[in-house]
Amino acid sequence: MSSDSLWFHQDFRRLWAGDTASQFGTFVGHTVLPVLAATVLNASPLEMGLLTAAEHAAFLLLGLPAGVWVDRMRRKPLMLRADLARATLLLSVPLAWWADVLTLTHLIVVALLVSVCTLFFDVAYQSYLPFLVGRVKLVEGNAKLQVSQSVAHVTGPGLAGVLAQVLGAANAVTAVGLSYLASASCLRRIRAVEPEPEPRAERTLLADIGEGLRFVFRNPNLRAITTCTAVGNFAGGGLTAVQVLFLTRHVGLSPAGVGFVLAGAGVGGVLGALAASRLMRVLGQARAVWLVPLVTWPAELLVPLAAPGWRASLAAIGLAVTGAGIVVYNVAQVSYRQAICPDRLLGRMNASVRFVVWGTMPLGGLLGGVLGELIGVPATVWATAILLAAAALFVVCSPLRRLRDVPQTPAAA
Numbered sequence: 001m002s003s004d005s006l007w008f009h010q011d012f013r014r015l016w017a018g019d020t021a022s023q024f025g026t027f028v029g030h031t032v033l034p035v036l037a038a039t040v041l042n043a044s045p046l047e048m049g050l051l052t053a054a055e056h057a058a059f060l061l062l063g064l065p066a067g068v069w070v071d072r073m074r075r076k077p078l079m080l081r082a083d084l085a086r087a088t089l090l091l092s093v094p095l096a097w098w099a100d101v102l103t104l105t106h107l108i109v110v111a112l113l114v115s116v117c118t119l120f121f122d123v124a125y126q127s128y129l130p131f132l133v134g135r136v137k138l139v140e141g142n143a144k145l146q147v148s149q150s151v152a153h154v155t156g157p158g159l160a161g162v163l164a165q166v167l168g169a170a171n172a173v174t175a176v177g178l179s180y181l182a183s184a185s186c187l188r189r190i191r192a193v194e195p196e197p198e199p200r201a202e203r204t205l206l207a208d209i210g211e212g213l214r215f216v217f218r219n220p221n222l223r224a225i226t227t228c229t230a231v232g233n234f235a236g237g238g239l240t241a242v243q244v245l246f247l248t249r250h251v252g253l254s255p256a257g258v259g260f261v262l263a264g265a266g267v268g269g270v271l272g273a274l275a276a277s278r279l280m281r282v283l284g285q286a287r288a289v290w291l292v293p294l295v296t297w298p299a300e301l302l303v304p305l306a307a308p309g310w311r312a313s314l315a316a317i318g319l320a321v322t323g324a325g326i327v328v329y330n331v332a333q334v335s336y337r338q339a340i341c342p343d344r345l346l347g348r349m350n351a352s353v354r355f356v357v358w359g360t361m362p363l364g365g366l367l368g369g370v371l372g373e374l375i376g377v378p379a380t381v382w383a384t385a386i387l388l389a390a391a392a393l394f395v396v397c398s399p400l401r402r403l404r405d406v407p408q409t410p411a412a413a
Contacts, residue, residue, distance in 0.1 A: 006140050011190045012133050018186035019125055020148035022083065025179035026118055027156025028163070029090065030055055032176060033111055035160065036169035040097070041104050054108050058115040059358040066119050067351025068208040071344060074194045075128035076187060082121040083184035086114050090177035097170035123354065127346035130338050132192055138335040139285055140277050146331050147273040154266030198344055212348025215341070222340075222353075224398030225289065225333045228391050229357040232297070232326070235388035237364025239303070242372045242380050247315065250378055252308040261306075264316035268323030275324075276331040284404035288332040293392035296325025300385040304378060322388070339406045 006012045037043040037051050058066075070078065089110045096102040125145075133141045163172035216222045247258045280288045302318030305311065341349045364384075371380040 006133060006137055006144060009133060009137075011192045012141060012144075014186045014190045015125070015128070015132060016144055016148065018079075018083075018183040019145055020152070021179045021183035021186065022121060023149045023152040024156060024159070025086070025176050025183065027152045028160040028179070029114065029173070029176040031157045031160035032164055032169060032172045033093075033107060035164045036093070036173065037104060037107055039164075040169055041102070041107065043104055047104055047108075051104075051108055051111055053362070054111040055115055056358070056362065057112055058119040059354060060362075062116060062119060063351055063355030063358070064209045064212070065205055065351075066123050067212050067348035068205055070120065070123050070127055070347030070351065071208070072197055074196060075124040075131075075347075076190060076194055078124045079121050079128070080184050080187055082117040082124070083180045083187065086117045086121075087177045087180040087184070089113050089117075090173050090180070093173045093177075094170045102170070119354075123347055123351045126334065126338065126350045128194070130343070130346065131194055132190075135339050138338050139280050139331065142331045142335045142338075143273055143276040146276065146327055147270065150266065150269035150273045150327055154263065154270060208348065209352075212345060212352045215345055215349055216352045219340075221398055221400050222337060222349075224394045224400065225337065226353050226356050228293070228394035229333070229353070230360045231391040231394065232293075232388055233357050234360040234364035234367075235384045235391060237361040237366075238368030238371070238384040238387070239300075239381060241365045241368030242377045242384075243303075245372065246304075246377050246381050247306070247312075251306050251312050251315065253312060257312070261312065261316045261319065264318075264320035265323035268320035268325075269327040271320075272324030272327035273331065276328045279328055280332055280335075285332055285406045286336060286400055286403035287405075288328065289336055290392070290395040290398065290400050292325050292328045292332065294396050296321050296328075297392050298389040299325070300388045304381040304385055318385075336406050 006016075033055070034048060034051060037048060043051065093102065093107065093110060096106055129141050129145075130138060160172065163175055167175070216226055243262070244258060247253045247261055253261065279292070283291055299318045299321035302314040302321075306313075306315035306318075337349060337353065338346065368380055368384060371383060375383075
């Protein structure tokens with residue numbers, strides 16, 4: 001292993017450990033809170049929907065102004081405050097349960113405020129990474145961080161189920177809160193001193209938001225990446241809405257079989273994260289942004305071909321290949337965005353992109369449910385798979401095709 005690897009970068013290892021603890025807290029929490037609502041508080045379907053919406057609402061409600069605020073302050077203290085706030089909010093849940101005063105309203109408010117803190121943490125760490133490791137090491141840094149996110153995505157729901165079973169759902173929330181304290185402990189030990197943001201002339205919030213949006217959408221490559229990701233997430237949201245119905249009613253899988261098939265996407269994501277750095281050295285970082293989706297995302301078309309018997313494996317294979325391609329694409333495009341963006345705009349750029357690409361997911365889920373009713377579940381799976389494969393065309397047809405690698409400084413870009 002090369003001595004200049006980020007494995008030997010002490011401050012990056014601390015950021016990586018802190019982000020890993022945070023990611024596990026997020027994915028475990030997204031399962032534990034609904035389990036608590038359903039089993040302890042006897043929530044209705046409408047109340048479960050409100051809780052689920054609260055867990056993701058911040059990206060739509062505050063996504064754009066969050067980028068402005070992140071650019072106006074140092075990122076490490078902001079991440080520390082976000083971790084401590086999440087820990088405090090979540091630890092209030094078992095305390096309320098022990099005191100026999102826990103209500104569904106309490107749980108929904110906690111989920112909403114935790115999602116706000118997660119928004120700020122995620123935008124801040126993506127904006128902090130270029131300062132900490134330098135733009136030359138962005139691909140390696142993002143690949144390592146993506147490994148943690150993918151593993152947390154795969155194992156988080158299962159770990160949440162075990163914790164809820166062994167400790168009880170309310171007590172399991174304690175473990176989630178403690179994970180954010182562990183994250184804060186790791187981040188606090190980072191020694192690099194981040195400079196204060198450059199002072200700027202007094203500007204309105206809307207003017208700063210507009211500057212971030214203009215940077216993203218006036219750059220043809222960033223515009224293509226954002227559109228590609230948004231359309232892909234829209235298709236993914238639509239598939240998620242009906243995939244369990246498809247696998248149980250049309251493919252004939254048991255609940256365990258459904259879990260095995262859906263785990264394919266997570267396993268593919270882990271493998272993709274592990275291979276991302278090497279693939280981008282071979283292909284070129286900019287080239288990987290369009291070539292990897294072109295080659296891997298059409299594998300999603302295997303999912304609607306699944307049927308009872310051996311053909312059920314087609315769904316697992318399709319999800320695994322697509323999952324690997326999505327993760328490699330994410331490492332490549334996030335690194336590209338960070339590399340070409342000036343430091344003063346990193347928060348707004350990341351928040352603008354996230355606002356668009358995350359905002360399409362609930363819309364896709366809603367449309368997937370409507371289409372499932374109107375044209376049937378199998379036809380909806382076909383429609384969403386075709387749309388995901390076609391989303392790659394936005395980057396394939398962009399000026400990215402003329403690039404192999406990314407300039408290492410914003411000025412060169």
